[in-house]
Amino acid sequence: MTTLTEAPPAAEEKAPRRVALRPGAWIVWGAVVFFLLILLGVVGAVVIDSFGTKWFGGWLPKGWTTHWYGTTWKEFDLGSVLTVTLEVAIAVVVVSVIVGVPAAYALARRDFPGKRVLMVAFLLPILIPPITYGVPLATVLYKFHLAGRLSGVILANLVPAVPFVILVMTPFIEQIDPKIEAAARMCGAKTWVIFTRILGPLLIPGMLAAAILVLVRTVGMFELTFLTAGADSQTLVVALYYSVSAAGIRAQQEIDAMAVIYTLSMLVLLVAALRFVNPTQLVTQIKERD
Amino acid sequence: MASSAVASPRIALRHRLAERGVDRTLLLLLPAVVFVVALFIYPFVYGLQLSFQPQPGSEAVNRYGSGPFADYRNFFADPYLRDTIWTTLKIGLPAALFNVLASVPIAYRMRGRFRGKRTITTILVVPITLGTVLTAEGLLAFMGPTGWFNRILMDVGIVDHPVRLTHNYWGVVFSLVITGFPFAFLLTLSYLTGIDPTLERAASTLGANWFQRFRHITLPLLAPGLAITFCLSFVLAFSVFPSAIMVGEPARQTRVISIAAFHAAFEQYDYSMASAIAMIMGAVELIVIGLVLGWRARLYRGATGGKG
Structure with a gap:
């Protein structure tokens, strides 16, 4: 990669160095392939088991069937579980964008006393693991009789979601030239018009990216939902956890079928997300946390 | 007027x-x-003050009276509770360390542009979104006694009997590596690509070989970023909960501190004990992160990228 642009004196060194690099390159690529194979095995084992009739030892199941999907759908009442998941996810996305984007705008455009303290307060919910603040949060939500219901699950999931939207949106707004707003104001636009006609269209790609990332995180968020959900407010991932920890009552294939449904819904979200967000950029934005 | x-x-x-x-x-x-x-x-504040108000009739009050520190004393006196700190660190620290150290050479190799880079980074994001529950479920099937992994090992002739890799310490560590490594890798990669490549080229013109370039140019610039990567990986590994129950041995070997907190809150309904455990958990985690960040503060953080 760098050898092409190197200065001529380095060219003489090239031949011995390439020999020296080779084993290292093989080890690195080998490690990557090994990791990807394990990943394939982990996901593949679940997918194949969910389509198999019986699988006790042997490389593959004895026969193939899709009827586990029907039984798991009925027995775990997945229709209502998916509805709850969707309701929670959409509510969290909408509220976190509505609350987070204006805050991100203020943080991006103004430098005021106490800004650093505020930034730390917004960072903490992301940096502290969910279980640590989830236990006190669930206690408070139970005290106000919110936990065990849909509203409690939504509130708990908003705790990391709002700061996440702020973190993703602040650098995004910073890169929009404030002169555009100034020009609009010069032309007589009111604040409301600036927000709806000038900033809104410019912010839509960033808001879309933030919304999809929050959606993925909320559907995958186990701990907070687990701590606050009641019997009829479980999301898919929590229902999956309960079915695994109660294994033995249900056929393993049913659980795996449920896991596949979960994986598929996550994959659809992921593919959608990757159309708008580049993974390395996403992480560079996480870097801004510091 | x-x-x-x-x-x-x-x-x-x-x-x-x-x-x-x-x-x-x-x-x-x-x-x-x-x-x-x-x-x-x-x-958080509510939990903190609750942790100093032991619940009447709880185990802690029966043993240590109703003073403000009864829950904390109970935690540190009972080995079944106290050892959860050690268990969590024993799982979380090696997993986070492995994720960071393994991602350095791989990211170093991949920092340039090449075909298929976007595909590989995309595949690596998948386990982050799969989450711990699905990873645990997959590990049970894949690495269990009759899973493909053990089958391959036996057919190749490395082992005679299936190796036990689930329902113990290793199962949890594997699940943490599978979910944590891609995260650490992507973070390291973005730090590495932030380092100005002309610095390395200058060193190479001066006759430094790849190891010298890595040791004296890249690594010092990357170290602050690695410290942050380690902290974030550690936070992820430290809060291990579903996989410790599903692929671990939650009663003994992998009884991590989050299980103890959950057990106190939702099985014994002792919210003040649960809050005390959550506060201890937060404190232990902040101590580790503080140590790493304290070390990081002594490093060079210039404008040449990889700053973290």
Whole structure:
């Protein structure tokens, strides 16, 4: 990669160095392939088991069937579980964008006393693991009789979601030239018009990216939902956890079928997300946390 | 006359505030601030004060009276509770360390442009979104006694009997590596690509070989970023909960501190003990992160990228 642009004196060194690099390159690529194979095995084992009739030892199941999907759908009442998941996810996305984007705008455009303290307060919910603040949060939500219901699950999931939207949106707004707003104001636009006609269209790609990332995180968020959900407010991932920890009552294939449904819904979200967000950029934005 | 005398200091104050960046735009922050205070800071403070008010009739009160520190004393006196700290560290530290150290050479190799880079980074994001529950479920099937992994090992002839890799310490570590490694890798990769490549080229012109370039140019610039990567990986590994129950041995070998907190809150309904455990958990984690960040503060953080 760098050898092409190197200065001529380095060219003489090239031949011995390439020999020296080779084993290292093989080890690195080998490690990557090994990791990807394990990943394939982990996901593949679940997918194949969910389509198999019986699988006790042997490389593959004895026969193939899709009827586990029907039984798991009925027995775990997945229709209502998916509805709850969707309701929670959409509510969290909408509220976190509505609350987070204006805050991100203020943080991006103004430098005021106490800004650093505020930034730390917004960072903490992301940096502290969910279980640590989830236990006190669930206690408070139970005290106000919110936990065990849909509203409690939504509130708990908003705790990391709002700061996440702020973190993703602040650098995004910073890169929009404030002169555009100034020009609009010069032309007589009111604040409301600036927000709806000038900033809104410019912010839509960033808001879309933030919304999809929050959606993925909320559907995958186990701990907070687990701590606050009641019997009829479980999301898919929590229902999956309960079915695994109660294994033995249900056929393993049913659980795996449920896991596949979960994986598929996550994959659809992921593919959608990757159309708008580049993974390395996403992480560079996480870097801004510091 | 009188009205202008009243109005002018008011305007002046507004101007002075605006000069320091305080104006009506800051009202946009209000919903988010109310939100963080109500749902994060208030529960945290509530939990903290609850942890100093032991629940009457609980185990801690029976043993140590109803003083404010009864729950904490109970935690540190009972080995079944106290050892959860050690268990968590024993799982979390090696997993986080492995994720960071393994991602350095791979990211170093991949930092340039090549075909298929986007595909590989995309595949690596998948386990982050799969989450711990699905990873645990997959590990049970894949690495269990009759899974493909053991089958391959036996067919190749490395082992005679299936190796036990699930329902113990190793199962949890594997699940943490599968979910944590891609995260550490992507973070390291973005730090590495932030380092100015001309620095390395300059060193190479001066006759440094790849190891010298890595040791004296890249690594010092990357180290602060690695410290942050380690902290974030550690936070992920430290809060291990579902996989410790599903692929671990939650009664003994992988009884991590989050299981103890959950057990106290939702099985014994002793919320003050649970809050005390959650606070201890937060404190232990902050101590580790503080140590790493303290070390990081001594490193060079220049404008050449990889700053973290």
